[in-house]
Structures are given as C-alpha cells and as structure tokens.
Amino acid sequence: YVHLKQGLECLGASSQSTRLTLQRTVAHSSACKYQLLPDCLELSYGGLVMHFDYVWLRDHCRSASCYNSKTNQRNLDTASIELNTRPSKSRSDENNLYLTWPDGHITRYNLTWLAQNSYEGQKRSAMQSRILWSADIYSSAKVPSASWDKFMSCDEELKNFLNNLLLYGIAFVEDVPPTQEATEIAAQRVSLIRETMYGRMWNFTSDFSRGDTAYTKLALDCHTDTSYFQEPCGIQVFHCLRHEGTGGRTLLVDGFHAADTVLQQTPDNFELLSHVPIKHEYVEKLSEYRNHMIGIGPVLNVYPWNNEVYMIRYNNYDRSVINTVPHDVVRRWYTAHRQLTTELRRPDNKLWVKLKPGKVLFIDNWRVLHGRESFTGLRQLCGCYLTRDDVLNTARSLGLQV
Numbered sequence: 001y002v003h004l005k006q007g008l009e010c011l012g013a014s015s016q017s018t019r020l021t022l023q024r025t026v027a028h029s030s031a032c033k034y035q036l037l038p039d040c041l042e043l044s045y046g047g048l049v050m051h052f053d054y055v056w057l058r059d060h061c062r063s064a065s066c067y068n069s070k071t072n073q074r075n076l077d078t079a080s081i082e083l084n085t086r087p088s089k090s091r092s093d094e095n096n097l098y099l100t101w102p103d104g105h106i107t108r109y110n111l112t113w114l115a116q117n118s119y120e121g122q123k124r125s126a127m128q129s130r131i132l133w134s135a136d137i138y139s140s141a142k143v144p145s146a147s148w149d150k151f152m153s154c155d156e157e158l159k160n161f162l163n164n165l166l167l168y169g170i171a172f173v174e175d176v177p178p179t180q181e182a183t184e185i186a187a188q189r190v191s192l193i194r195e196t197m198y199g200r201m202w203n204f205t206s207d208f209s210r211g212d213t214a215y216t217k218l219a220l221d222c223h224t225d226t227s228y229f230q231e232p233c234g235i236q237v238f239h240c241l242r243h244e245g246t247g248g249r250t251l252l253v254d255g256f257h258a259a260d261t262v263l264q265q266t267p268d269n270f271e272l273l274s275h276v277p278i279k280h281e282y283v284e285k286l287s288e289y290r291n292h293m294i295g296i297g298p299v300l301n302v303y304p305w306n307n308e309v310y311m312i313r314y315n316n317y318d319r320s321v322i323n324t325v326p327h328d329v330v331r332r333w334y335t336a337h338r339q340l341t342t343e344l345r346r347p348d349n350k351l352w353v354k355l356k357p358g359k360v361l362f363i364d365n366w367r368v369l370h371g372r373e374s375f376t377g378l379r380q381l382c383g384c385y386l387t388r389d390d391v392l393n394t395a396r397s398l399g400l401q402v
C-alpha cells in the first residue's frame with residue numbers, strides 16, 4: 001500500500017481517496033495501462049509488463065530540444081538530469097504516453113517504441129535470428145549459393161547471400177574467376193577488408209612461410225582464427241585457387257549449435273565457458289615476420305540479458321597459458337571445455353566441403369569453426385578477413401534486421 005501511495009503522489013491527487021480512485025482508473029486506453037511506482041514506471045502494453053527507470057525516461061526524451069533527429073544524436077546532457085527526478089504529470093492516448101517533468105518539459109513516448117526498447121522486450125527476443133545446424137540440417141536446407149554475376153550486379157542477390165551468411169554463419173559464391181583479384185572484388189562487395197599481419201589479401205601454400213601450422217599440409221582441428229586478437233576477425237573468406245593432390249577438404253562446425261547443446265545439458269558448464277577469461281597468443285619469430293598478439297576473453301561471449309552467444313573464441317592451438325583463475329575453477333573449466341569439444345567433434349556436427357576454384361566460402365569467424373583434412377600435393381588458398389561491423393552495416397543498408 002505504501003508503494004501504491006508513493007506511486008500516486010506524482011499524479012497530483014489531493015486526497016487519499018482520490019489517489020486510490022486514480023490508481024484504479026489509471027488504465028487510459030484498452031491497449032495501455034501504466035502506474036508511476038516509487039522507483040519506476042510500470043507499463044502494460046501489447047501483452048508485456050515493462051519497467052522504466054525515471055532517469056532513463058528523461059534521458060530518452062526524443063523531443064527536438066533533447067534529440068537531434070537529423071543526426072540521430074542526443075542533445076540532452078545526461079549529467080544535467082536530477083537523479084531523483086520523477087514526472088509531475090502523466091497521461092496516455094491510444095499510441096503514446098506523455099510525461100511532464102518537474103521543470104515543465106513534456107516528453108511523448110510512442111508505446112510501440114517503448115515496448116521495443118524495454119528490457120523486458122529485449123530479454124525475450126534474440127539480437128540476431130539464426131538457424132543452428134548439424135551437418136544434416138545444413139545439407140537438407142539446400143541453402144543456395146550466390147552466383148558471381150548476379151552477386152556483383154544485383155542487390156537482391158547480395159541481400160539473400162548476407163541473409164544466409166547471418167542465418168547459418170557460412171555462405172558461398174560460385175563461378176568466381178579463380179584469381180586473387182576476383183576474390184578481393186567479391187570480398188569488397190560485402191564489406192571492408194580487415195588487414196592483419198598476414199596482409200590484406202593472403203595467398204598461401206604449405207611452404208611454412210609463416211610460423212603457423214596453417215602453412216603446412218597437416219590436418220587442422222576445428223578452430224576460429226585470430227582468437228589472439230582482442231577483437232577476432234569477423235568473417236573469413238577462402239578461395240582455393242588450385243589443388244593437385246589428395247585430401248584437403250574443409251571442415252565446418254556450427255559453434256553456436258555446440259554451445260547451445262552445452263547450455264541445454266549442463267548450464268554450469270556454459271556459465272564457466274562464458275565467464276572464465278582465457279588468453280590466446282600468437283608468437284611468431286621468423287627473420288621476416290615478428291609478431292606477438294594476445295587476446296583475452298571467455299570462450300563463449302554472451303549478452304548478459306538473454307544469454308545469447310554472439311562470439312565463440314575457440315582455438316586449442318593458439319590458447320595460451322591459463323593463469324587468470326584459481327586451480328579449482330581451472331579443473332571445472334577443463335570439464336566444461338571437454339564437453340564443448342565433444343560437441344564440436346561429434347561427427348554429426350561436421351560439415352565437410354571440398355573447396356574448388358570458382359567457389360568462394362565466407363565464414364562467420366565469430367560463430368562457425370573451420371578446420372581441414374591433411375593433404376598431399378600443391379594446394380593454394382587465397383582469401384582475406386572482413387570487418388564484422390561493416391558486414392552488418394551492408395546487411396542493414398539492404399534492409400536486413402541485424
């Protein structure tokens with residue numbers, strides 16, 4: 001009752017009985033119902049009960065003086081808001097809620113906007129829709145490849161390609177001229193190329209020209225690349241320009257699918273993998289190349305409000321010394337890591353593809369792990385990394401919700 005009473009003060013009611021009446025008739029329209037509680041505004045709308053902090057509400061005023069809708073930037077100085085502020089008056093209509101602040105400033109909130117931007121709304125929706133896959137699920141989906149000419153000339157083709165890349169974490173372009181130049185053009189159609197110490201475009205064989213197993217003929221277990229960067233590269237592009245020999249198939253595994261299995265079966269393990277900070281390191285000491293990179297972060301990076309995984313950092317070759325957690329946590333972490341590894345290595349989850357000249361593979365390096373079978377003969381692979389922000393930027397510019 002005390003809460004109700006305090007919550008009503010700002011409605012400006014004068015007597016106790018009026019306050020209670022106001023409280024009960026606070027539903028202004030069939031669609032929206034709200035109450036000004038002591039520490040937040042409670043809003044029921046569209047089947048959702050939401051809570052908004054008063055400073056948050058003042059800070060998110062989209063009036064012309066508080067927000068510049070030409071630049072989509074805030075004008076209001078957040079530090080000028082009284083931290084105990086509460087609206088002095090309120091009302092609502094079919095589509096909007098109106099709050100009057102103590103200084104007389106009125107804010108209008110579109111109810112749909114509030115629902116979309118509420119914590120409760122975010123909590124039950126995914127940031128990015130995706131289809132988790134095993135080898136069977138991916139193969140049965142018969143996801144079409146883009147074809148070079150259309151991919152380069154038609155935005156709808158690029159949009160479908162990006163939609164597939166974001167849904168599955170992998171996508172192919174076919175009939176690409178088998179050259180590094182054409183691969184670069186295909187990559188630039190999607191995003192900005194992320195230059196790294198491997199170069200802007202790389203074109204490599206098993207010559208051990210760099211101090212890394214990738215530059216050999218050995219098999220590689222599934223991994224994500226550049227786990228030793230603070231921000232691992234977003235997308236990896238592979239184009240096999242030639243292979244005269246045997247083996248060398250590419251292995252692809254949906255890391256989010258494996259992580260989801262861990263979450264469903266053993267939430268404690270998921271918790272460890274998403275909280276224990278792990279170091280990855282790249283140390284190269286050749287005469288021409290000297291590099292030392294260190295990246296720190298959990299194996300699973302999750303949004304804390306909905307536990308959605310947005311990045312997996314998994315590379316057992318490049319994982320560095322663990323010295324950031326006490327021994328008992330280390331023991332539990334190894335158990336969790338073992339479960340994730342078992343899922344990643346489950347034959348059902350392994351998609352094997354043989355890359356051929358003309359077929360360019362784009363891999364979401366924050367989600368899908370890659371590996372390769374050992375091989376014989378001359379095998380030449382070119383490609384590059386892309387900046388993830390710019391891939392998403394292209395996708396949004398084409399109308400995708402990501």
Ligand SMILES: C[N+](C)(C)CCCC[C@H](N)C(=O)O
Nearest residue numbers: 198202212214224225226227
């Ligand atoms: C050859 N290419 C430049 C593509 C990758 C080299 C990176 C290999 C490294 N072990 C990692 O996993 O990040």
Ligand SMILES: O=C(O)CCC(=O)C(=O)O
Nearest residue numbers: 214220225250371372381
């Ligand atoms: O040789 C391959 O197919 C891939 C090697 C690899 O993991 C890499 O270059 O990142």
Ligand SMILES: [Fe+2]
Nearest residue numbers: 214224225370
């Ligand atoms: Fe790799």
